Amino acid sequence: MTGESEVTALAQRWRIAVADIGFVPMSMRELDRLLARLVERIIAAATTEPFDPADAAEVGAALVRANLTDPRVLTRSAVALTPLTEIVAPHGDRMVAVFGELSRGYTETLLSARAHDQEMLHTAMAEARHAAEVRFRVMFDNAAVAIGIGDTAGRVVDVNPALSAMLGLPGRRLRGRPVAELVHPDDRDHMRERVYGELLASGSGTIRLELRYLLPDGGSGWAAWAITLVPASGGRAAYLLVVGEDTTQRRALQAELHRQARHDPLTGLPNRRQLVDALSRIIAEARTGDRVGLGFIDLDGFKTINDTYGHGVGDRLLTAVAERLAAHARGAMLARIGGDEFVVLFAPPCDSVRMAHIVETMLNALSDPIGVDDHLLRVTACIGAVVTPVANADAERLLDAADAGLYRAKAAGPNRWVLHGVDVTAGAFPGST
Incomplete structure (x- = not known):
């Protein structure tokens, strides 16, 4: 049996490792109690017979719900929880599978939350078609996510500061450029097929795809894009509304988790x-x-x-x-x-x-x-x-x-x-x- 003091000490070690990399809407004592319950749940997942690590996925989900959503949370948690290998002995070899399930639950819940936020953004953007231009401009310029507008010929019409920062170029150097020049060469055919062969051909709707973008220094990053075709209206030509989320760090995290596994x-x-x-x-x-x-x-x-x-x-x-x-x-x-x-x-x-x-x-x-x-x-x-x-x-x-x-x-x-x-x-x- 694992002693209460041992669980409490490990929960405090865990809290110290992760509390400084995100805003957690609870007191330090409340966070300690939450992490202590999660430690007990991890121990149960590793020691319960028959062995089934799937319950540890809920531990990862609980971290996201506690607003611990910084990409460094999983890596720091893995280090902080290292003593569990000896605590759950002789089942220490199960901890790789248990932490793998924890990471899966964390990643899936985080992606689900972000997808929900993105859907909310798309709803707001659809409503903005009928709002005043000044209100749209405020949202466009101040949104934390990357937003761009393109014409149906494949050229950039406008970008917001977040998209400009992601691509590493000022807006004046992006406006008027072919979108294809900003996409990694290996992904351009896929982009054209989805945007022109699917979205524009259908005349309406939204497509989602993940593509690599190019950086001025020759490097590249990954981003998940939601591209909506806004139909022509009131003498205004149809245009493409593009909302992007940089997924470079998430992909690196997934690659690291794959390597660790x-x-x-x-x-x-x-x-x-x-x-x-x-x-x-x-x-x-x-x-x-x-x-x-x-x-x-x-x-x-x-x-x-x-x-x-x-x-x-x-x-x-x-x-x-x-x-x-x-x-x-x-x-x-x-x-x-x-x-x-x-x-x-x-x-x-x-x-x-x-x-x-x-x-x-x-x-x-x-x-x-x-x-x-x-x-x-x-x-x-x-x-x-x-x-x-x-x-x-x-x-x-x-x-x-x-x-x-x-x-x-x-x-x-x-x-x-x-x-x-x-x-x-x-x-x-x-x-x-």
């Missing part, structure tokens, strides 16, 4: 999810006769090092071990799948000679002591390796085969390796070779 946060190595995905791709692309190599690596006596020197030293040792092993993987993928366990994956072509050579090299890489803080630590490993046909195989069965080889190596004593040939496609697990 596929990498071990301690060593930076691929995690089990990325390993299985890579193995599945190899299987899907394999031809008859292609063979894959897999090696399960488990450090000898790592628990003793943790117990003797503490988890901080243990973590830094794991990072150093990962660097040594990766330096000798020679074109293979090295992944950390949890604790002191690593897996090395060799794509085809692979044979027993190559696998044995690399396995020996990786074991030898650990022969020299590793300096961690003021300690000079020696660590050895056992490796269970397999070389097997890969066409039509199953990724999890291949990993199971290598894992079985690891247990045989561990049984033989420390600093050993076992290489055995299997044919997972035939369902056989023969002995070592």
